[in-house]
Amino acid sequence: MKVTIDGIPVEVEPGTTILNAARQIGGDIVPPAMCYYSKLEGSGGKCRTCLVKVSKGSEKDPRPMPKLVASCRTTVMDGMEVQNITSPEVVEARKGVVEMLLLNHPLDCPVCDQAGECHLQDLGFEHGAAKTRYEFDRRTFEKIDIGDKIQLHMTRCILCYRCVFTADQITNTRLHGILNRGDHSEISTYITKAVDNDFSGNIIDVCPVGALTDKTFRFKNRVWFTKPVDAHRDCDKCCGKVTLWYKGEDVIRVTGRKDVYGEVEEFICNTCRFDKKKTADWVIEGPRKISHKSVISSNHYEFTPLPVVKTNPVLMEANKEQFERDTRL
Amino acid sequence: MESLSNKRKVLEVKPLNFLERAYLPAIMGGLATTMKHFFKKPVTISYPEEKREFSENFRGMHSLKRDENGKERCTACGLCALSCPAEAITMTAAERKPGEENLYREEKYAAVYEINMLRCIFCGLCEEACPKEAIYLDGDIVPTDYLRKDFIYGKDKLVEAPLNQ
Numbered sequence: 001m002k003v004t005i006d007g008i009p010v011e012v013e014p015g016t017t018i019l020n021a022a023r024q025i026g027g028d029i030v031p032p033a034m035c036y037y038s039k040l041e042g043s044g045g046k047c048r049t050c051l052v053k054v055s056k057g058s059e060k061d062p063r064p065m066p067k068l069v070a071s072c073r074t075t076v077m078d079g080m081e082v083q084n085i086t087s088p089e090v091v092e093a094r095k096g097v098v099e100m101l102l103l104n105h106p107l108d109c110p111v112c113d114q115a116g117e118c119h120l121q122d123l124g125f126e127h128g129a130a131k132t133r134y135e136f137d138r139r140t141f142e143k144i145d146i147g148d149k150i151q152l153h154m155t156r157c158i159l160c161y162r163c164v165f166t167a168d169q170i171t172n173t174r175l176h177g178i179l180n181r182g183d184h185s186e187i188s189t190y191i192t193k194a195v196d197n198d199f200s201g202n203i204i205d206v207c208p209v210g211a212l213t214d215k216t217f218r219f220k221n222r223v224w225f226t227k228p229v230d231a232h233r234d235c236d237k238c239c240g241k242v243t244l245w246y247k248g249e250d251v252i253r254v255t256g257r258k259d260v261y262g263e264v265e266e267f268i269c270n271t272c273r274f275d276k277k278k279t280a281d282w283v284i285e286g287p288r289k290i291s292h293k294s295v296i297s298s299n300h301y302e303f304t305p306l307p308v309v310k311t312n313p314v315l316m317e318a319n320k321e322q323f324e325r326d327t328r329l
Numbered sequence: 330m331e332s333l334s335n336k337r338k339v340l341e342v343k344p345l346n347f348l349e350r351a352y353l354p355a356i357m358g359g360l361a362t363t364m365k366h367f368f369k370k371p372v373t374i375s376y377p378e379e380k381r382e383f384s385e386n387f388r389g390m391h392s393l394k395r396d397e398n399g400k401e402r403c404t405a406c407g408l409c410a411l412s413c414p415a416e417a418i419t420m421t422a423a424e425r426k427p428g429e430e431n432l433y434r435e436e437k438y439a440a441v442y443e444i445n446m447l448r449c450i451f452c453g454l455c456e457e458a459c460p461k462e463a464i465y466l467d468g469d470i471v472p473t474d475y476l477r478k479d480f481i482y483g484k485d486k487l488v489e490a491p492l493n494q
Binding site: 108109110111115218219220221222224225295298299326327 | 404405406407408410411416422423424435436437460461475476
């Protein structure tokens with residue numbers, strides 16, 4: 001099947017969604033997605049950020065679709081023509097969607113651990129307006145600890161349902177979901193019951209905002225001061241391929257390897273994520289490539305990091321002596 | 330050799346006349362200039378005792394501000410350290426404990442906040458980057474010292490004095 005997205009033709013399999021067809025082309029024309037996650041079945045269709053305009057339905061029926069469609073849920077037709085960034089209507093609608101997503105989102109980016117790798121931050125920066133027209137109080141919730149390693153900040157949640165799909169598919173038992181309806185919807189476990197599963201930590205990785213965060217990383221450091229390094233280990237539960245986030249010599253966080261769309265390549269288990277935080281536990285592969293547009297790559301340089309200088313007792317003694325000589329004056 | 334510009338000036342060396350040969354008029358002239366300055370307003374000031382007024386946009390030592398209730402504004406977001414071209418700022422964040430609400434404004438605060446004044450170039454980018462209006466370069470000239478370690482200013486020197494003291 002041949003589809004044209006923003007004037008670029010691409011051949012795709014029947015049944016592919018517009019979003020995935022755009023991802024096969026890559027680059028600027030890929031619609032952003034907050035809720036769709038290619039590794040999670042049934043995800044998508046919630047956030048409406050991936051809206052696109054179908055200017056020609058198909059070869060047989062060339063009428064345009066009457067409304068903007070969610071590209072993550074609409075499958076392609078032969079000869080379909082799609083407009084994403086070339087359509088002012090789409091850009092305008094997306095701006096509205098971002099404003100909508102930010103209605104209840106607290107602007108606590110300076111405090112939030114997700115800042116720097118947050119999809120909502122990127123989206124707001126690229127598409128959003130600087131001001132909100134919303135005049136009412138934002139909904140607020142208390143922080144909830146889901147187990148001893150994961151913390152839920154419901155105030156930051158944009159209800160993308162990714163974590164619910166993760167709990168459904170990756171883990172064997174479903175322990176949390178959405179309670180209530182509409183504006184009162186909230187992600188919760190049954191009366192703060194711990195999500196107790198070997199793969200439960202993946203709900204941190206799939207969360208596009210800072211609603212689900214790693215408690216072992218809480219306020220440890222900002223993402224852009226840490227250095228991502230690819231590493232692997234033999235794990236009997238998962239693939240063991242992870243990204244280690246270094247600060248100096250210490251591993252302060254372990255996550256799955258995220259691709260250009262912020263989706264993990266493979267899910268990792270909780271042992272790898274929370275318990276193995278020593279360099280000795282891992283086989284280092286090399287520094288992770290980060291887009292130069294990302295704040296994470298700022299002040300990081302494009303070469304293999306030099307080994308951390310080991311403490312040299314002779315040098316330390318000499319320095320101490322020098323220091324004492326200086327201070328005596 | 331011919332010069333490139335073909336311009337040249339021929340200097341004439343005239344012999345000195347009587348007054349010039351006497352030297353005294355020239356010396357008197359020089360002394361008169363010196364004496365004139367005794368009665369003029371001096372252009373210099375005696376610095377540490379006397380200080381010139383700074384311009385309005387002078388950038389001096391940093392101070393970490395408190396809000397109207399005396400709570401520290403800094404939330405250790407790290408944007409100042411990120412924007413710092415000299416990499417002079419480091420910080421360690423900590424979580425606010427229950428009961429410390431009157432000390433820190435946000436749930437996160439800077440437990441350690443250090444600026445290396447030898448590295449700092451006083452560009453003011455930290456001030457510009459701060460989303461919480463917590464850091465301002467509104468202080469004096471950074472005082473001199475003898476040791477490098479004494480130029481690393483911690484929170485004890487940077488944070489503003491509490492309100493009612």
